[in-house]
Amino acid sequence: MKTMVAYFSAGGVTERLAKTLAGALGADLFEIKPEVPYTKADLDWMDKKSRSTLEMQDPSSRPAIAGVPENMEQYDRVFVGFPIWWYVAPTIVNTFLESFDCSGKTIVPFATSGGSGMGKTDERLAPSCKGAKLLAGKVFTPGAFENELRAWAEGL
Secondary structure: OOEEEEEOOOOOHHHHHHHHHHHHHOOEEEEOOEOOOOOOOOOOOOOOOOHHHHHHHOOOOOOOEOOOOOOHHHOOEEEEEEEOEOOEOOHHHHHHHOOOOOOOOEEEEEEEOOOOOOOOHHHHHHHHOOOOEEOOOEEEOOOOOHHHHHHHHHOO
16 A cells, blocks of 8 residues: 655644654655745734635635645555644645545545644545545644554554
C-alpha cells in the first residue's frame, strides 16, 4: 500500500506532526501550499474581515493551491493534516482533495488544535472525497510522538 501524508500548516505545528507521521509510516510527504501565502493579518481569527475568517464563513470557498502532487493515482492511502479552524478543516483542504480523483483511495484526516475536537470536519470533507473511503479524523496534540502516530495509523 502506497501512502502519502499531505498537510496544510499555517504556523508550523501541523507541519511538524505531518513530518513525524510520514517518517513513522515511511510515507511520501506533500505540503499543501496556498497560491497566495497567508500573512499574519490573514490568520487573525479575531478580525471578522481577515482572509481566513472570510474563507471559513463561506463553506464553498476554495482557496487556490500552489500545486498538486504528481502521480496521485499511485497512492492508495492519503493522510491529510491541517489545523482546526472554526471547528472544521480550512477550506484549502477541500481545494486539495478536489484537485485529484479520490476514487478507490482511503482518506484519513488528522489535525492539530488549540483545544477543540474535530467538530464537523469529516462531514465537511466528505463531499470533496468522492469515491473514496473517508475515515474518521483524529486531533493530536502538537507534541504527539512517533510511536503514538504509528500505533494510530497501523490500527486503522
